[in-house]
Amino acid sequence: MxxxxxxxxxxxxxxxxxxxxxxxxxxxxxxxxxxxxxxxxxxxxxxxxxxxxxxxxxxxxxxxxxxxxxxxxxxxxxxxxxxxxxxxxxxxxxxxxxxxxxxxxxxxxxxxxxxxxxxxxxxxxxxxxxxxxxxxxxxxxxxxxxxxxxxxxxxxxxKNPLGPAMWDDNVSPRAGGDLPQTERHAETDPGLRRGSPHAFEDGWYSHPGGIARIGHQADGFAFDNEGPAHRVLLEPFALSKQLVTNADWDAFIADGGYETASLWLSDAWAWIARCNIRAPLYWRDGEQFTHTGWQERDPNAPVTHISYYEADAFASWVGARLPTEFEWEAVARGQHADDAPAHDPAGGNQLDPVSSWAAPPMPRGSDGLFGDCWQFTRSGYLPYPRFKPAEGAVGEYNGKFMSGQWVLKGASCATVRGHSRASYRNFFYPQQRWQFTGLRLAKDA
Incomplete structure (x- = not known):
């Protein structure tokens, strides 16, 4: 409970x-x-x-x-x-x-x-x-x-052929700062190449490894799947300071990422063939679908609406990997989510604190690990040691879904702020991508 x-x-x-x-x-x-x-x-x-x-x-x-x-x-x-x-x-x-x-x-x-x-x-x-x-x-x-x-x-x-907007495009989106997270433009930087994560070498969180305490440990609400707190052993690793961007994904596509079987897990390769997957969800030539309709795609914004299968293939392509949920959490414990993009009724203006936050979510790129998009990890969604679901119907909230899904961390631009915490565990099946899902790379140190 x-x-x-x-x-x-x-x-x-x-x-x-x-x-x-x-x-x-x-x-x-x-x-x-x-x-x-x-x-x-x-x-x-x-x-x-x-x-x-x-x-x-x-x-x-x-x-x-x-x-x-x-x-x-x-x-x-x-x-x-x-x-x-x-x-x-x-x-x-x-x-x-x-x-x-x-x-x-x-x-x-x-x-x-x-x-x-x-x-x-x-x-x-x-x-x-x-x-x-x-x-x-x-x-x-x-x-x-x-x-x-x-x-x-x-x-x-x-799915509507007209691509209608839920909000007019003059409504301010709920997003992070005005500046994108990176400034890698296609005309001045070739971007990522297969097997070379050089474009990320300007920023990594290094971690020496060792014993880390994982799970909810502070005051405040937590879901049952965030505990009990327990210890894990980490090998030395590094976590990218920046999220993978739309421009990075364009490079992946241009290099034949969706046509190269060696990058994909077996189930993933069958999935992209069966479903004819060739780009993130909501992409078409130079545009992406948003809550304000079809808009020009920002190359510097974090890529979103990708599956675990795609995130894993991209990490393989660039010569990196996805982090474990424990690695991500170990780094995130030193950060705060107070300024991360979020849907937050506490953040509106004093005259109308709620409706001013009822605005289109849009990932733009922000500092830190929280906000913009949920980030895939390579960790299966499983119970922590000594986990026990609560008695009664409330006990069905999380525990019975601990099979066949993958953990995501970090919250998104559509997440209410209180859910942006290091111990929070989101989870989805590997083919699902209608959420604001993206990725942050990791590597061994």
Missing amino acids: PAASPARDERENAGIAARFADTRALTEALVQPLGDADATIQSMDDASPAKWHLAHTTWFWETFLLRDHAPGYTLFDEKFPFLFNSYYEAEGDRIARGRRGLVTRPSLDEVLDYRRHVTAAIQPLLEDPRHAELVELGIAHEQQHIELLLTDIKHAFS
Whole structure:
């Protein structure tokens, strides 16, 4: 069960009720540009409709807090648990994941009514210390779905032949600093070459190896899969200070990266042939699809929307490798994520702190290891030593997915800020790439 304790930033210090309100408001602000049809569409089985995210996060509060801890509370609608349960076997039958887009009713407005009803009912429970752990988990759960909502609707809009924009391109994106992370331009620098990571030699984090303590060790919320803290032995290594960029990926493509079998794992080579993969998701000639529609691709921005298979092949091509999750975390423990790109209701202006952060996420390149994109590691998503899932349905949150997936670290430009921490473990299957996924190289020292 996740631990709860006093929060670190100023908005968190205002109280758990304020963070609950900010999170709920941000979710709703992000769907304001959407119509009912936009919020209902499901473009693939991995993604869910925006309306479903709105309702599922509300079902989570109703099921795990109100149903058991609010005397006299009755379900808003007895049909909703079947429609909006995700994967909790202990909570009974549910609609198949790939059929969520068939739920044309209830309408978006009715789902928003459901949210208002549950938000009001939960207020008396928010600052009761007996419920603190569940409230912390519920906030973190909804924040995860904020990121999924953003990436799922981006995928849906990309499938529309018109390539519509969720936001106008004059809306400021949620990103890092104004300057790109690197200044390697194609006309002045040939970029990376096969077997030569020379372009990265201007910046590596060196680590001497030794015994490192891994996992959540500080005050504040953490998911159960971030612990227990334990020790690992590291050999000397180095981690690139910069993320791989779009220009780097162009060089990989130009050198026949997608046509060279020796760079690819066997499953990966079969996958790119079967699915005709020849570039990152959302790429076409000189452009990429964004929440503001098709835009010119910035060569200096971090490459995103790649799979584990592609990240591993690129690392092989350049003569490097992916880091382990333990190497990444050992370096990240000396860094802070306060200024990293993030969707953060605490970062808006004083007059409108939430809607000013309801803006398109866009990786630009920023200092440090956090933000911009989730970074693949070569570590399988497995339980840490002495890991035990919590009792009951809540125990299904993470533990039952510890098979066949890969760990990613670092958060993305679509991640709510509180999830940018060294111990955080994201995880995806090796072919998935609709999230803001990228890579940072490692090498042996």
